[in-house]
Amino acid sequence: MQILMNLSARASFPTKGVGMDAKDLKYFVRAGVSLIYVTALDQEVFLDWFDGNVADMIFQEKPKAEKAAKKCAVYEWSLGTGLIVRDPLAQEKPSSNQATSGIGPALAKVMGLCGAEERMIVLIRDVMQILGRGGVQSSPDLVAISKIRDIVSRTSITFIFLSNINVLPSWMEREVVVLDWPLPTMEQHRQFFQDIQEGYVSDEPDSKNKEKMKIQIDVLDEETMRDVCKAAQGLTQQEDLWAASYSIMKNKKIVPAVISEMKKQNICKSGFLEWVEQPEHIEDVGGMDELKRWLNLRRAIFTQEARDFGIDDPKGILMIGIPGVGKSLACKAIAHVWNMPLIRLDMGKLFSATVGSSEANTRNMLSTVEAVAPCVLFIDEIEKGLSGIKSSNNSDAGVTARVAATILQWLQDKKQPVFVAATANDIASLPPEMTRRGRWDEMFFTDLPNRTEREMIFRIHLRKRRRDPDALNLNFEQLTDATKGYTGAEIEQIVVISLIDAFCSKKEVTQTGLLKAVGEVTRMFDTMKESIDALKDWVAIKDGQGTRARLASTYQAEG
Ligand SMILES: Nc1ncnc2c1ncn2[C@@H]1O[C@H](COP(=O)(O)OP(=O)(O)OP(=O)(O)O)[C@@H](O)[C@H]1O
Numbered sequence: 001m002q003i004l005m006n007l008s009a010r011a012s013f014p015t016k017g018v019g020m021d022a023k024d025l026k027y028f029v030r031a032g033v034s035l036i037y038v039t040a041l042d043q044e045v046f047l048d049w050f051d052g053n054v055a056d057m058i059f060q061e062k063p064k065a066e067k068a069a070k071k072c073a074v075y076e077w078s079l080g081t082g083l084i085v086r087d088p089l090a091q092e093k094p095s096s097n098q099a100t101s102g103i104g105p106a107l108a109k110v111m112g113l114c115g116a117e118e119r120m121i122v123l124i125r126d127v128m129q130i131l132g133r134g135g136v137q138s139s140p141d142l143v144a145i146s147k148i149r150d151i152v153s154r155t156s157i158t159f160i161f162l163s164n165i166n167v168l169p170s171w172m173e174r175e176v177v178v179l180d181w182p183l184p185t186m187e188q189h190r191q192f193f194q195d196i197q198e199g200y201v202s203d204e205p206d207s208k209n210k211e212k213m214k215i216q217i218d219v220l221d222e223e224t225m226r227d228v229c230k231a232a233q234g235l236t237q238q239e240d241l242w243a244a245s246y247s248i249m250k251n252k253k254i255v256p257a258v259i260s261e262m263k264k265q266n267i268c269k270s271g272f273l274e275w276v277e278q279p280e281h282i283e284d285v286g287g288m289d290e291l292k293r294w295l296n297l298r299r300a301i302f303t304q305e306a307r308d309f310g311i312d313d314p315k316g317i318l319m320i321g322i323p324g325v326g327k328s329l330a331c332k333a334i335a336h337v338w339n340m341p342l343i344r345l346d347m348g349k350l351f352s353a354t355v356g357s358s359e360a361n362t363r364n365m366l367s368t369v370e371a372v373a374p375c376v377l378f379i380d381e382i383e384k385g386l387s388g389i390k391s392s393n394n395s396d397a398g399v400t401a402r403v404a405a406t407i408l409q410w411l412q413d414k415k416q417p418v419f420v421a422a423t424a425n426d427i428a429s430l431p432p433e434m435t436r437r438g439r440w441d442e443m444f445f446t447d448l449p450n451r452t453e454r455e456m457i458f459r460i461h462l463r464k465r466r467r468d469p470d471a472l473n474l475n476f477e478q479l480t481d482a483t484k485g486y487t488g489a490e491i492e493q494i495v496v497i498s499l500i501d502a503f504c505s506k507k508e509v510t511q512t513g514l515l516k517a518v519g520e521v522t523r524m525f526d527t528m529k530e531s532i533d534a535l536k537d538w539v540a541i542k543d544g545q546g547t548r549a550r551l552a553s554t555y556q557a558e559g
């Protein structure tokens with residue numbers, strides 16, 4: 001940790017990021033705001049910055065640090081240390097004050113100290129102890145909260161809650177200013193990795209880690225360093241240090257893949273998110289030419305150049321359509337087209353876990369995703385999670401509704417380039433605000449594949465199973481005739497069945513075999529005609545600007 005502190009002190013600190021930046025903390029403290037909540041994944045880096053800026057926080061004109069130290073007292077409370085003075089200039093760290101390890105006695109002590117100092121800041125570290133875990137069923141320490149409210153109403157003390165996640169209960173949100181401490185920028189990662197490398201190549205003895213000096217490392221060239229920094233986006237400096245040190249021990253250099261691995265682990269830890277290793281290839285999506293054109297046009301859109309040109313980062317798309325037409329497949333392929341990581345959100349898990357952990361879970365999940373940006377967030381069957389909104393007040397004390405509101409709000413306000421690719425089958429169970437104009441960059445409707453698209457899908461699935469469609473001597477006209485009204489998933493099933501039949505009879509896939517398999521696959525179209533018609537009706541309703549959703553394919557639909 002010492003290494004981290006020293007190195008981080010040398011780095012320049014973030015001034016831009018999610019939410020308000022570090023300078024804002026200064027203004028809020030100066031303005032006399034008494035309750036401030038700082039979420040910082042890099043807590044040590046934040047504290048380092050805080051220590052260096054605390055004098056500036058209190059006074060408009062920068063006094064000498066010594067003078068400021070006399071006029072302002074900073075205390076810190078955590079369960080482990082109790083209430084102690086925080087003085088970065090002190091030679092030794094103060095010993096813990098066990099008598100104040102409980103928040104009650106600590107607050108009583110704060111009250112007692114009040115008046116002795118001109119200005120007082122109290123940093124509260126173990127926030128969950130007071131605020132609970134941020135869920136409906138978690139229990140905040142109401143006595144402590146009431147006491148803090150009482151103190152701030154009678155004094156000019158500023159309380160700064162410091163936590164790696166936001167666990168503020170929603171009923172307290174309006175009383176507290178919430179600030180996010182941004183994760184390191186690319187430049188800060190670069191500085192940090194260079195410092196780590198220098199630590200290994202330097203001749204100066206490292207008193208802490210003598211073994212370290214014995215390793216000869218390969219110093220990265222400019223291009224690999226850029227890859228390493230790109231891979232590190234979304235990591236804290238602590239994580240940079242762990243991953244880089246591990247990589248150096250194992251490979252004698254910092255390897256981009258090891259840094260990415262750290263990020264994947266963070267995604268998996270959330271429990272609701274999955275890092276999809278091999279997104280689908282866009283070439284494996286049959287048809288949907290209009291969607292493909294739309295995606296291709298936006299290939300270079302997440303760049304600084306595009307931003308400088310005045311283009312906002314795209315928000316996302318909602319794919320609606322009947323089951324089995326390749327909505328999920330197309331969403332997954334977006335990550336491939338844009339060469340971005342693909343992260344899948346399990347809405348079902350998120351909602352079933354929300355009772356007892358609520359919106360805080362959702363907010364944290366969203367910030368985990370933002371930390372990986374630029375990326376594609378794939379939300380499959382979004383309506384499954386959102387369908388309980390209407391009855392939410394009766395069934396779960398409004399948790400589902402609030403979680404849904406948090407997600408919708410985030411879709412609107414997100415600052416990081418996270419492209420949301422969502423799918424929905426049942427438009428009726430989606431809340432209207434989900435499909436209103438402007439919520440998404442585009443809503444695409446995926447219809448049943450027409451003749452041309454069916455041939456493409458046949459070819460894709462034969463090729464995927466190591467067959468050259470042109471070498472099989474097939475009559476695609478006949479095959480596409482026979483499969484009118486079939487979905488892509490059903491065509492895939494036809495190919496699979498014919499392959500199994502061919503294998504069992506020790507023959508190659510043939511036209512007859514494929515046609516026989518067509519007879520064995522029932523068209524969903526026949527059993528779901530009504531809901532398909534209802535969906536098409538919804539899409540086609542004009543609202544003055546064409547259909548409600550853009551057609552994913554320009555190929556003429558069949559009657
Ligand atoms: N247009 C297509 N091109 C190639 N393969 C397709 C296409 N449509 C469907 N498939 C095949 O069918 C499988 C299932 O499709 P997918 O899950 O993407 O459909 P969906 O529209 O998301 O259905 P659901 O609404 O049931 O989730 C795909 O993995 C793919 O193998």
Ligand SMILES: [Mg+2]
Pocket residue numbers: 327328329380381423
């Ligand atoms: Mg799907």
